[in-house]
Amino acid sequence: MALPSAYAAAVESGSKDIPYCRKQKSLGLLCSKYFLEPVRSRGIETIGLDDAASKLGVERRRIYDIVNVLESVGVLSRKAKNRYTWKGFGAIPKALEDLKKEGFRENGSAAADTSCSEKVSDDDEDEMCSYVNSLSQNDKSDSSSIPKYAVPSKSGDNRKEKSLGLLTQNFVKLFLCTDMDMISLDDAAKLLLGDGKHTSMTTRTKVRRLYDIANVLSSMKFIEKTHHPETRKPAFRWLGLNGKPDNGTANSMVLSESKKRMFGTDLTNTTAKRFKVDEDAHHVLKPHNPTRVKHETESEDEKTRSGVKSYHYGPFAPANVPKVGSSHDDKGKTVVDWESLASTYRPQYHNQALKDLFSHYVEAWKSWYSEVADKSPIQLMS
DNA sequence: TCTTCCCGCCACTGG
DNA sequence: CCAGTGGCGGGAAGA
Numbered sequence: 001m002a003l004p005s006a007y008a009a010a011v012e013s014g015s016k017d018i019p020y021c022r023k024q025k026s027l028g029l030l031c032s033k034y035f036l037e038p039v040r041s042r043g044i045e046t047i048g049l050d051d052a053a054s055k056l057g058v059e060r061r062r063i064y065d066i067v068n069v070l071e072s073v074g075v076l077s078r079k080a081k082n083r084y085t086w087k088g089f090g091a092i093p094k095a096l097e098d099l100k101k102e103g104f105r106e107n108g109s110a111a112a113d114t115s116c117s118e119k120v121s122d123d124d125e126d127e128m129c130s131y132v133n134s135l136s137q138n139d140k141s142d143s144s145s146i147p148k149y150a151v152p153s154k155s156g157d158n159r160k161e162k163s164l165g166l167l168t169q170n171f172v173k174l175f176l177c178t179d180m181d182m183i184s185l186d187d188a189a190k191l192l193l194g195d196g197k198h199t200s201m202t203t204r205t206k207v208r209r210l211y212d213i214a215n216v217l218s219s220m221k222f223i224e225k226t227h228h229p230e231t232r233k234p235a236f237r238w239l240g241l242n243g244k245p246d247n248g249t250a251n252s253m254v255l256s257e258s259k260k261r262m263f264g265t266d267l268t269n270t271t272a273k274r275f276k277v278d279e280d281a282h283h284v285l286k287p288h289n290p291t292r293v294k295h296e297t298e299s300e301d302e303k304t305r306s307g308v309k310s311y312h313y314g315p316f317a318p319a320n321v322p323k324v325g326s327s328h329d330d331k332g333k334t335v336v337d338w339e340s341l342a343s344t345y346r347p348q349y350h351n352q353a354l355k356d357l358f359s360h361y362v363e364a365w366k367s368w369y370s371e372v373a374d375k376s377p378i379q380l381m382s
Numbered sequence: 383t384c385t386t387c388c389c390g391c392c393a394c395t396g397g
Numbered sequence: 398c399c400a401g402t403g404g405c406g407g408g409a410a411g412a
């Protein structure tokens with residue numbers, strides 16, 4: 001039953017010296033305590049919310065939070081009222097792949113935005129705006145291993161638009177579809193979930209939610225908290241499938257996590273050195289592996305473009321792939337003509353804060369890019 | 383003090 | 398109508 005609170009209950013029952021510790025109640029801890037650790041030893045089955053709540057000694061409300069983010073990453077799926085099915089970590093690669101594709105696809109239709117009035121001159125910025133802007137839109141793609149928070153009907157459904165699940169997916173997309181490798185929740189909050197136009201959720205609230213999300217994603221080793229090398233500001237860095245609890249089959253991390261951190265690296269500070277590109281840039285995230293954008297690993301048309309001075313690389317460019325057939329062909333070639341697409345979609349932006357933020361990122365990217373461009377061709381082993 | 387983020391009220395939802 | 402869900406933001410623990 002939904003005991004009000006383990007703490008309160010304990011107090012009532014007489015155990016006078018229970019040292020309430022907030023950290024023992026953190027979503028991340030709860031998540032690993034009940035969902036992650038045990039699940040590996042016990043068989044794949046279904047999960048009951050009540051069971052979880054009582055076992056963890058927390059109120060039901062908390063379980064919803066955890067379950068929502070787990071579901072948005074494919075680990076769980078709602079089966080029925082009070083019941084969730086454990087999909088397992090094996091479902092993650094597919095889910096991430098879907099999210100990534102979805103992210104790129106959304107980008108394509110972003111141009112159909114409601115109010116495109118302002119015309120900015122800086123192209124790169126436009127692309128970034130385009131991408132992130134689209135994150136706040138609902139989509140209706142056909143992939144299906146992850147819950148779709150669609151139904152962009154009328155004004156009434158703000159509920160879903162603000163859901164923790166959607167926020168989680170968009171947060172993850174930020175890493176998957178962008179070369180951002182590290183970002184502060186504050187920036188993420190600014191970037192995600194609407195541009196304030198219609199969404200009334202305040203940044204502060206969004207940040208609170210992002211903390212919730214970050215906690216459970218951390219417990220799953222999707223991300224890790226660190227500090228910006230220079231600023232010391234706290235930020236989260238993407239680990240992807242590398243830190244994932246081994247699921248037996250080692251192939252899970254092969255696809256989908258084409259770029260980013262190489263295997264074995266445990267984050268501790270493996271890539272820190274790479275972050276020394278621009279001193280004058282105060283941004284938090286670091287672009288890297290610009291050419292490695294397509295979700296497939298094979299291609300190597302990188303050098304083809306690396307000489308050009310354009311920044312129309314993938315992650316921020318719309319990628320509405322022509323797409324063969326219809327359903328899922330995980331192996332589709334996502335080679336797109338970024339250049340032309342980029343000039344086709346000229347999204348607008350009307351949020352000073354975001355513009356500033358983007359200028360930031362763009363600058364960072366540019367300096368990094370140019371440096372790498374004429375220094376040596378990117379070479380990453382695979 | 384500033385950051386992190388748990389708690390639980392209460393509005394929605396769907397059965 | 399009611400039980401299940403889950404936004405949302407106050408405010409307290411932690412650093």
